[in-house]
Amino acid sequence: MSPFKRYDVEGYCVACRERVQMENIEEVEMRNKKKAWKGTCSQCGRPLFRIKPAPREGMW
Numbered sequence: 001m002s003p004f005k006r007y008d009v010e011g012y013c014v015a016c017r018e019r020v021q022m023e024n025i026e027e028v029e030m031r032n033k034k035k036a037w038k039g040t041c042s043q044c045g046r047p048l049f050r051i052k053p054a055p056r057e058g059m060w
């Protein structure tokens with residue numbers, strides 16, 4: 001089972017100008033093999049995109 005917390009991702013929304021909770025999160029892989037999250041802003045519904053941080057010990 002993945003340790004990824006599906007509902008615990010925040011992103012910066014340029015429309016709301018603050019960090020917001022992401023909804024409808026999908027994990028995607030970019031061309032350079034990096035993982036990213038795709039979702040929507042829980043406040044205004046705009047699409048959000050966040051590159052997944054490099055794994056750190058104890059995090060993922």
Ligand SMILES: [Zn+2]
Pocket residue numbers: 013014015016017020041042043044045046
């Ligand atoms: Zn927003």
